[in-house]
Amino acid sequence: MASPLSRRKSISYSKWGYFFIAPFFIVYAIFSLFPLLSTFYNSLFENYMNGLNQVGPTFVGLKNFQTVLNAESDMMRYILNTFIIWIVGFIPQIFFSLLLASWFTDIRLKLKATGFFKVVIYLPNVIMAAAISMLFFAIFSNIGPINSMLVNAGILSEPYKFFDHEGSTRLIIAGINFLLWYGNTTIMLMAAIMGVDPSLYESADIDGANPTQQFWKITIPLIRPLLLYTFVTSLIGGLQMFDIPNIITNKQGSPNRTSMTMVMYLNNHLFSKNYGMGGAVSVVLFVVGAVLSILVFYTMRDKDAPKKSIKKKKGANLL
Amino acid sequence: MSSNTYDVAGQRNQTILLVRRIIAYTVLIVLTILSLFPFIILIINSTRSHYDIMQGFSLIPGTTFGQNLTNVLKNEQLPIFRGMLNSFIVAGGSALLSVYFSTFTAYGIHVYDFRLKKFAFTFIMIIMMVPTQVSALGFIKLMRSFNMLDTFWPLVIPSIAAPAVFFFMKQYMESSLPLEIVEAARIDGCNEFRIFNEIILPIMKPAIAVQAIFTFVTGWNNYFTPALILSKKNMKTLPILIAELRSADFLKFDMGQVYFLIMLSILPVIVVYLCLSKFIIRGVTLGSVKG
Numbered sequence: 171m172a173s174p175l176s177r178r179k180s181i182s183y184s185k186w187g188y189f190f191i192a193p194f195f196i197v198y199a200i201f202s203l204f205p206l207l208s209t210f211y212n213s214l215f216e217n218y219m220n221g222l223n224q225v226g227p228t229f230v231g232l233k234n235f236q237t238v239l240n241a242e243s244d245m246m247r248y249i250l251n252t253f254i255i256w257i258v259g260f261i262p263q264i265f266f267s268l269l270l271a272s273w274f275t276d277i278r279l280k281l282k283a284t285g286f287f288k289v290v291i292y293l294p295n296v297i298m299a300a301a302i303s304m305l306f307f308a309i310f311s312n313i314g315p316i317n318s319m320l321v322n323a324g325i326l327s328e329p330y331k332f333f334d335h336e337g338s339t340r341l342i343i344a345g346i347n348f349l350l351w352y353g354n355t356t357i358m359l360m361a362a363i364m365g366v367d368p369s370l371y372e373s374a375d376i377d378g379a380n381p382t383q384q385f386w387k388i389t390i391p392l393i394r395p396l397l398l399y400t401f402v403t404s405l406i407g408g409l410q411m412f413d414i415p416n417i418i419t420n421k422q423g424s425p426n427r428t429s430m431t432m433v434m435y436l437n438n439h440l441f442s443k444n445y446g447m448g449g450a451v452s453v454v455l456f457v458v459g460a461v462l463s464i465l466v467f468y469t470m471r472d473k474d475a476p477k478k479s480i481k482k483k484k485g486a487n488l489l
Numbered sequence: 490m491s492s493n494t495y496d497v498a499g500q501r502n503q504t505i506l507l508v509r510r511i512i513a514y515t516v517l518i519v520l521t522i523l524s525l526f527p528f529i530i531l532i533i534n535s536t537r538s539h540y541d542i543m544q545g546f547s548l549i550p551g552t553t554f555g556q557n558l559t560n561v562l563k564n565e566q567l568p569i570f571r572g573m574l575n576s577f578i579v580a581g582g583s584a585l586l587s588v589y590f591s592t593f594t595a596y597g598i599h600v601y602d603f604r605l606k607k608f609a610f611t612f613i614m615i616i617m618m619v620p621t622q623v624s625a626l627g628f629i630k631l632m633r634s635f636n637m638l639d640t641f642w643p644l645v646i647p648s649i650a651a652p653a654v655f656f657f658m659k660q661y662m663e664s665s666l667p668l669e670i671v672e673a674a675r676i677d678g679c680n681e682f683r684i685f686n687e688i689i690l691p692i693m694k695p696a697i698a699v700q701a702i703f704t705f706v707t708g709w710n711n712y713f714t715p716a717l718i719l720s721k722k723n724m725k726t727l728p729i730l731i732a733e734l735r736s737a738d739f740l741k742f743d744m745g746q747v748y749f750l751i752m753l754s755i756l757p758v759i760v761v762y763l764c765l766s767k768f769i770i771r772g773v774t775l776g777s778v779k780g
Contacts, residue, residue: 183601186681190597191609193590198616198650201643205627206619212626266520273513278506281513289766290521292773296762298710300728301755304735305527308747315530315546322545349524354773361774381509410620413712413728420736433622433713440626440717448626456623463618 206456213449219442226446234450244427245435245451249458251423252431255340255415256408259347264400266352271359272385277368291353299350303417306346307333333418336428343415343429347408355400362396363389398469406462409455412437528759534748542744557749566737567730568723569750573757576726579641579715580708583648587704588697590649595658596685600671610659617652622713629717639721644714654700661696699772702765706758727754 213234217227238245270291274284281287294302310316310332317329332338366389374384390397412433415423421438423430432455439448534542537551561569598610632643666689674684690697712728719725725733731754734747762769 183681184603187597187601187603187606189681190601190685191594194594194613194650194655195609197590197647201628201631201647202616202619202621202624202650205631206624208627208630209624212630266516269516270520273517279509279513281510281517285767287517287521288770289763290524292766292770293759293762294524296706296758296769297755298712298728298731298758300710300712300731301751302527304731304747305531305751307735308744308751309527309530313543313744315534318545349527353524357770357773380505406618406620410622412622416712417732417735436622436625437713437717440629445626445630452623452626455620459618459620459623463615466618 209449209452211449212445213453215446215449217446218444230446234446235453238447238450238454244430245432245454247427248423248430248432248435251340251427251429252408252411255344255429255431256347256405256411258340259344259351260401260404260408263348263352263355263404264397267355267359267400270352270356271363272389274356274360275363276381277371278381288353288357291356293353294349295351295354297350299346299413300417302346302350303414306342307418310338310342334425336425339419339425339429343418346414346418347411351404351407355404358400359393359396362393366392395469399466402462402466402469406459406466409433409459409462531748531752531755535745535752537745537748539743539745542748551745553745557745560743560746561749561753564746567734567750568725569727569730569753571723572725572727572730573753575641575719575724576709576728576754579644579711579726580705582641582645583708584701584705586645587648587651587654588701591651591654591700592658592690592693592697593685594655595662596689599659599662599666600668613652613655617656625714625717628714632718637718639719639724641724643718644708644711648704648708651704654704657700658693658696661693666692699768702761702769703772706761709758730754 212227214229214231215227216225216230216233218225237243240246270287273279273281274288308314312329312331316332317326320326321329330338332342370388370392371384374388379387410433411431415429415431416434416437419429421434423434432451436448436451436455439445439451529548530546533548533550534546535557536554538553538556541547541551541553561567594613598606628643629638632638637643670688670692671684674688679687710728711726712732715726716729716732719729731751734742734750
């Protein structure tokens with residue numbers, strides 16, 4: 171008697187699952203999935219504005235991809251730009267994050283005011299990238315405070331035009347990326363380091379290992395999955411780099427398009443209504459992103475077992 | 490003798506520890522200054538007049554804070570307070586929808602056993618990695634055909650499907666939502682929708698608060714999509730206005746106003762952050778480990 175009743179009950183409950191996931195999937199299908207497929211579809215057409223005249227849409231097959239992916243195309247240049255700016259910001263980011271995370275978690279170092287430092291280094295991460303970019307543009311402009319200080323101190327005889335040079339422009343963009351993200355990475359790495367069994371450090375102490383040895387021989391190998399994860403997610407984030415260079419260079423990627431990123435290129439096509447090329451650039455971005463995501467998936471799978479228990483414990487005593 | 494060598498070794502360790510501490514504090518203080526310096530310049534310069542700023546930088550605040558404020562209020566080219574209101578509507582609307590519906594979806598997958606459950610979960614995990622920019626082209630075309638350009642709908646409604654927030658909620662439910670609660674409520678005769686709204690939501694409050702802050706900040710700072718959707722002057726959000734400030738002939742601008750506008754656009758977030766910093770930083774570790 172009881173069993174058919176309860177079975178019927180469980181069947182009727184399971185239907186509720188669809189009710190609860192329905193809004194997500196309906197909204198996703200309309201506002202993301204359909205646009206995604208339509209973007210792919212558009213990449214197969216020639217469709218742009220020539221002055222006030224609409225050209226196309228005419229089906230051209232993979233012609234847009236030939237234009238985008240040939241070795242001397244603009245896209246290849248912008249992929250390289252994006253990668254250079256990303257790596258210049260990422261190297262100091264991972265260096266300082268590791269350093270700070272290992273200091274903050276070092277029991278023997280017993281740093282004071284770590285709460286304060288954490289608040290300060292994480293602060294830039296919550297601030298609007300557009301506003302920080304504008305601020306840095308004002309600070310480094312020819313008439314800005316940095317130039318006035320350098321000239322007043324006698325280091326420069328006349329203002330240095332930071333945004334007329336390829337190196338300094340890229341460096342400033344990379345610097346903002348660093349400033350925005352190193353606090354976030356530090357806090358992530360701290361969580362990983364705190365998950366390492368403290369008895370390992372204690373026995374290393376007894377064996378006479380110094381902090382540098384402990385860092386390279388214990389900390390680094392044990393947090394490697396999270397390091398890899400940080401690397402790949404940062405790379406995916408770098409791929410989407412847009413706000414900062416777009417505002418710093420006023421959409422131009424100046425000087426001479428050396429700080430034009432992939433998404434800025436896409437954005438320019440969207441504004442000029444060149445939907446064929448825009449579609450092709452989107453597809454390339456999608457593929458690169460997908461490859462990197464698969465990498466994330468494999469790095470996450472490796473660390474799944476040890477990480478889960480840590481996270482659960484954290485979740486339970488959070489808040 | 491042996492105790493003597495021990496002392497020497499102990500003293501050496503003490504010295505090394507001291508040196509390490511000094512290095513650590515020095516690096517931390519340098520980084521603190523580096524992180525705060527731009528904001529210090531920002532705050533000081535927003536109180537100075539254009540003329541003072543052109544004379545060079547100084548650490549002493551100026552006296553034209555009020556003047557800059559009235560100049561900004563009078564500037565019709567950049568309706569900054571309208572922009573703040575617009576940003577608030579967009580960020581607030583999308584934060585509300587994304588936390589409510591992400592909890593909703595996570596609850597559906599966490600509590601019920603249905604045939605497509607595994608598929609649904611895997612699907613959401615996959616789409617979490619797809620950058621929004623990739624579908625932007627189709628998105629604007631679709632919004633144009635819906636006649637939704639220059640409205641806030643395209644910026645708010647899609648927040649119902651927020652994979653990262655969903656994942657956070659799912660993680661939180663696994664650690665702190667026992668299924669017995671749901672069963673007890675069923676015995677009391679509640680229907681499933683009411684159980685969710687009246688029993689589950691209050692339990693999820695801490696997670697909802699963390700995610701509400703993060704999604705609000707993300708919405709407030711978002712630039713790419715709003716710039717494609719909003720082109721009417723009184724619909725623009727703050728990041729778009731800042732981009733316009735940049736594209737206007739920069740040198741002709743009153744620099745006092747420029748700094749003041751930037752300050753206004755980041756101030757609300759800084760205030761919220763400083764009030765809730767402990768809470769936010771604890772949320773980072775939990776929320777950011779995606780996958």
